[in-house]
Amino acid sequence: MHPLLLAVYSAFSALLFAIAAGTLWWMLHAWRTPEVLRGTGFQVAQSQPQLSFSLLVPGRHEEAVMGATLDTLMASDHPDFEVIAIVGHDDHATREVAEAAARRHGPRLKVVVDENWPKNKPKALNTALPHCTGDVVGVFDAEDEVDPRLLRQVDATFSESGAHIVQGGVQLMNFRTTWYSLRNCLEYFFWFRSRLHLHAEHRFIPLGGNTVFVRTPVLRAVDGWDAECLAEDCELGVRLSTLGAKVAIAYSADLVTREETPDTLRSLFKQRTRWNQGFLQVLRKGEWRHLPSRRQRLLARYTLSMPFLQAFAGLGLLVSLATALWMKAPVVLALLSFLPAVPTLVSLAFEMAGLREFCRLYYVRPRAWDYARLLAGMFPYQLVLAAAAVRAVVREALGQRGWEKTAHVGAHRAGDTAAVRPQEAYS
């Protein structure tokens, strides 16, 4: 074996290892020490409500779920809030549902019609921004199941932390619906319970798409959302991070906003492509370069390049395994090929610990079958993610920037028997 080839291959293996190990380490941020775990847990805020809220709910072809979502939002126990449903001028079904809800709930629920074309979520949000009268703007998706106690807690978190932004927890719940839903749920769990806190600590945060609250003057000062970005939530977070905005994370199992996983593998694939492409757009836009510290810029570069890295790591893992199994390689080289698989397998072990924790938090009894599915789903799920990453890179390179939407059927709502038609939506 040529020493140069061996060196190149070692470097390749080490790089794959480093990518996977870095991601793993950040995924486990909250469990680094008991103190970090306590610090990232939800501290029950005691302050009395001091702020007023404007809650934006953009919906597109969401007539199946929009009405119920508006009802739960209106049921909030906070004394001072308004809800603004945003519907497209061409989407009569959703508009009817929203207006019916407005008749039920009176003037605190407004309906705003978005006339923009082509339509996307940031444009809808920007349309509603001038109508907001609250001190704080909150964003929810049309299928979200929001806890009525959430607003009081968010209000108190704002007052006690002095933050510009509060990101609430979002959790996919239907982890037994499809083979990939368990992994999808766990991804959310690790992201909101753990990784986001790391970002908040380092003051660089790609915000989530909903249950996110921003002080209205701050949002107006930066002209709202980027209308052309596929990941407008992430983009806003990055832009505010460069201005030194302070973010507080409010994650509590009781108060998370509950959502459903994409109903088909195809829509998961499309959703993931859109997010990845959005991240790439934010990376290209380069606002993150203005972050003051080197460490923040590094974190930003790494986080936003995740689609690239994921595509690279996915393909790399295949190359490694192929080398290990089929090439008549020297033993040292073959051993090196297994190096990148190590963090992946360690991740699997931690996902099992995470599943246990997830079930404990949400009062579900984990079954052996769940662990088996976690194990069996690892490789196919990685492949789907890697494929979506590759597709995002290709689409961005070809300049295809259309908005691919996710359908919602309400699988996260127990006992929802309404005959629903899968439809396109924003989230």
Place this chain on the structure above:
Amino acid sequence: MTATATDLEALGLRRPEPGDVGPDDVLTLRRRLWVWGGLHRASLLIVGGLLAVAGAVHGWGAAHSPALTDDEGTYMAQAWAVQVQHTLAPYTYWYDHPPLAWLQIAGWTWLTGSFRPSVDAIDAGRQLMVIASMISSGLLYVLSRRLEMRRWTAAVVVALFALSPLAVDYQRLVLLDNVAVPWLLAAMVLAASPRRSLWAASAAGACMAVSILSKETFLLFLPAVAVLLWVRADRRTRSFCLTGFAATFVLLAAAYPLYATLKGELIPGKGHVSLWQAVDFQLFARQSSGSLFAAGSNAHTTAANWLHLDAWLLGVGLLALPVSLSARRAWPVIVALAVPLLTILRGGYLPDPFVIGLLPFAALSVGMALDVLAGPRPAGPDRTGPQRPASLVERMARTAGAARRPSGRGALAAGVAVALVLTVAPRWDHGDRALAAANATTPVWSAETWIEQHVSKNQRLIVDDSIWVDLVEHGFDPDLGVVWFYKLDNSNNLDPSVSRALPQGWKDFGYIVSTPVIRSALAQMPGQLTPVRDAIGSSQVVASFGAGAATVQVRRITVPGRTWPTTVRRPAPAPARP
């Protein structure tokens, strides 16, 4: 953006400008080191003093005492094979032990350039062992402190561990166990991390894996490390810490069977060695050493040898166990001693170096008993409590303010400690002096010199492993020019390569070097090693060194009807190695 800088400022935001400094840590490394040193200055002084004494006791005379052993030669030869031949052993590697220990030794010999004719290989290895035992001593102090022991009881632990003649004797030997111990102690230090961090737990798994890949019997200490991690971990992060530990441990340890699999040597097959056979041999096929309590059994002899060197460390260590039974923090120490001891009592093969792994825990057991005896510690800096103090500076302030009240129990414990020291000190002083003064290796090295000067390099020699590397370094052929004596009889090992290459057996050899190692092997294995017995029987002494049991004889083998001399046949000159 339409907002002006003033608008943003009113909101608590500001547009970044070139040269802005981010919210990075402001404490410099130098400042941190300084604060750390100040915080731990008492411990640093104690450990520094102990290590200076221990280093002198271990290092002084390490080249000459104890006598060279076969195993030391084997491991140095394997390290030589790693460094020079880029293989795991000079003969077929048959999975007798995982190779990580001699890979580390090879790292040392490579760094120090030890494999050259002017350096005795085993002497070079023993220097590394002295360093390893110093590292172990330092780690043992940290571990004691992390087990919430007082400074003085931690110092007692290190003194017992470092100065017992039993420890000095065994820790000088180039044995895999001596490489495994620092890794085991590092794993325990990490498992007892005061911050109870996930990183430390995972690193503990990695160190534990290195430890058992250095010496497989250290698997017996895995329960102790797991118990330590369990009792130290916080309830809320325990499952993650245990997962991190288990995952890194299993995946790193799996590299060994994976290596065997990649070489196609995991399971037995025709014409190759296998990991499976080796494990089967070590665990089941190997002749039992008999009962520990049956006089005359190998186990009894081995244990008697240990106790002859020093019975106090192991004895007091065992007697002290019940004292600390009630203290939760002592459980890992108890498990660390109990599991290997039960294994010994169960019978089976008892390797002589087995005692090495027990020594740190025997010392810890004594220190822990003293600490428990001294009663609960006065309220001081609590580094293990739930609150992590905000900064090093704050911790230093707390330490400075800690009250120190003498107590009755403290005086009792101190009294016991003083009595113990007064009892063992004269005995250990005698034993350690003997180890520093004895000269058990000179006959072997004199014989080596004689062979190098008087025996032609193309002669074929039967030797024990301890002089193999030195002869090879002086030009004898590693490939069947100098041959380990027990390779002639493959009833006792799984490598048939030598008997296959030399079908005439001992009759193909010109010389045999009779050493105490060979003679004691013959005595211990009656009925085996027949070719070696025959070779000695058909030879005459041509040079002799030393006297009594330590005698080393160079003997020329004569075979009736053989064309003399028998020389190494080389099919073709070997290509030069870089």
